[in-house]
Amino acid sequence: METLKNKVALITGGTKGIGYGIAEALIAQGVHVVITSRSAEAADESAKMLNSRAKSPLALGIKADVRDFESQQNVVRKVVSKYKQLDYVIANAGLGHFASIEELSVEQWQDTIDTNLTGVFYTIKASVEALKKSKGYFITISSLAGANFFAKGSAYNASKFGVTGFTQSVMLDLRQHGVKVSTIMPGSVSTHFNGNEPDAKDDWKIQIEDLGEMVVDLLKMNPRTLPSKIEVRPTMPPTK
Template sequence: MKVAVITGGSKGIGYSVAESLLKEGYCVAITSRNITSANEAASKLVTFGDVLAIEADVKDYQSQQDAINLVIEKWGQIDVLIANAGVGAFASIEDLTIDDWNETIDTNLTGVFYSIKASLDAIKKTKGYIFTISSLAGTNFFAGGSAYNASKFGLTGFTQAVMLDLRKHGIKVSTIMPGSVATYFNDHQPDQEKDSWKIQPEDIGELVVSMLKMPTRTLPSKVEIRPTTPQ
């Protein structure tokens, strides 16, 4: 048995990664700030395997620790952490609010720090794998992206440093940096026809599964993934 925890797992990339891992035989815990959303996702995912829905806010360290404790209580271990929860606030620095800045940094960067810190003891025991979901915006800046760019540039650097810290324990750490993905991110409503050119969430799920199957000796520490033919 192997166990994965996915933050922000009720929809989009997180949901698709959960489905992919369940199909591979993993037990999967998904977290969301909204327990209703988490339960609705779990009611669909249970078709594929053993899934646990947890209400947790990555911006709150104790909330993350409580979530990890629930997973340990249920399954006794954690083999994989997918730090996926993220938000976006896009505006010129002239219009970006203090609350927008704090929400973005606290979720996309500090929230990942909290998720890793809370699960680290468990992952050390299994010599597990930590994934963070960054973005091509973590190396490519754009107008109106000061908060989002800062959070994702920071996340990319943070993950690479954590990779160096933890590989001595036999823990793999990778960051995945997608371009345009057909998800509900930033209140977007995916459209099968209009979004057909984009990366699909299940593509990220397949990527995670492939990376988990890499030989122990090999670590793809940073993976950029983008649409083959962008609009």
Template sequence: MLQNKVALITGGTKGIGYGIAKCLMDQGVHVAITSRSSARSHEIAGKLNASSKAGAKAIGLKADVTDFKSQQDAVKDVVSQFGQLDVVIANAGVGHFASIEDITLQQWQDTIDTNLTGAFYTIKASVDALKNSQGYYISISSLAGTNFFANGSAYNASKFGVTGFTQAVMLDLRKYGIKVSTIMPGSVSTHFNGNEPDASDAWKIQSEDIGELVVDLLKMNPRTLPSKIEVRPTTPPSK
């Protein structure tokens, strides 16, 4: 069903993005992963290709989600190399956490530009390609996009924005046969915000769990659209 489909994943060199890329390739989906580092994107694409079991190919692209032309160029590169674009995953994100008294103007701007404007640029640059394929756009939001917390003003604002933005895009694009969903994970075992995953993170959602969820969405009957999916660890540690 997914064999030879083509996916573009922003921030695909680690964490959730990498987990999604790996699961899609296991289904025969060709993937393009982006990073602000050309060397990093090519390195991880090579790693994905080395473990490919279903004939799928990965390519690495240098692209910055805060730069619209960069996103346009990434989409053009994908279509040029694979001939189509079926799935777009807006995954790239950052987190700066501090009280409103302490968060800097630059930290605020970086969070909004990457997490929210980056999601806008990603879909804006790929709408025409997704119209051609009647494809699927998925944003990676967060439970922080519905649950606010202290020291989270910038991150909460960005993820509340991503959630609302994606739901509005869903209404805009479904008339073209494009499916749009946002996934809102809770605690995920990744390198996000300087974390080093280890055995103590075993209770958390794993990146491949999000990858499996994306596969499930892509395989769902076209008549049905889970437009907003909240995902939590089954058993968080007791407080």
């Protein structure tokens, strides 16, 4: 079993939701975690919260925008300069615009694709050399919407179908370098996504700590074994 202590992880969109849950789980294992956000204030505040809860200064917040390749290159340079290595990259940043094709705007389409899909490309493109040096792990957060289409989901479905396929292809490209690549495809998760306010009504959903535990399990798995695509869903969703 792999030991994670003193490894270094970069999590895009790590200030809340799934990214935050993964950050908490990794910090509990002694991993140095860098979380990014488009907002410097949000990145700093979330890092402070993580450190306070863990009683250990393992989290660092950095402003970065996954839609901007230079921004992603810059954050990777900062991580490698500070820690001298980069072991894990979790491409988590994402958003959703949901509307029928008649109502979906060009701006909403572009924002979804730029963030959810092109942002994942920029993230691995910026970090691939560092991961090759560390023989690290690249994990993308896709969605069950990356395998199952639904009405008013054209932009989101397109982005997540793209992430799922992109990640599987990158897995084939990088495994020859000793870099492991997986995509996690969650169903309903208790987060603030799409304006939701998590409370007791969301108890049936996947919780962010569940996905954090899953990432830890992946990173600890024997290097010879690679679960490359993982679908995860609530055990007992409400009946319709």
